[in-house]
Amino acid sequence: MAPLNFILLAVRDPLKSGALYAKLLGHQPVDTAPTFVMFVLDNGLKLGLWLTDDMQPTPKPAGGYELSFSLPTRDSVLATYKEWTALGLKVAQQPTDMDFGFTFVLEDEDGHRLRPFVPAEQR
Missing domain, CATH: 3.30.720.120 (Signal recognition particle alu RNA binding heterodimer, srp9/1)
Structure with missing residues (x-):
């Protein structure tokens, strides 16, 4: 593959x-x-x-994909949240603990989701 x-x-x-x-x-x-x-x-x-x-063939409407960014620490996730929300990105999920790690989700202007996180084993 x-x-x-x-x-x-x-x-x-x-x-x-x-x-x-x-x-x-x-x-x-x-x-x-x-x-x-x-x-x-x-x-x-x-x-x-x-x-x-x-684009050809014509894609579905813009938005809807999620890009994930693995970060090293909880503090780096919080710093990224502060930095990125200052850019005016829409908050879809506040910083929170989930089963896979500490994360948040923002959306760009096209609705693509941006998810920084620190894996649970690194918390």
């Missing part, structure tokens, strides 16, 4: 979403155009933000 190395998110405005994700990821995009923005992360994973109206 081929490794998962590229994630595409359908977005309404790739340039606007690209500016937000640059802040969230701490990386600048490697490709920027009105219809597509791409990031390459340190681990090699590529994240593409593609204009919904430009």
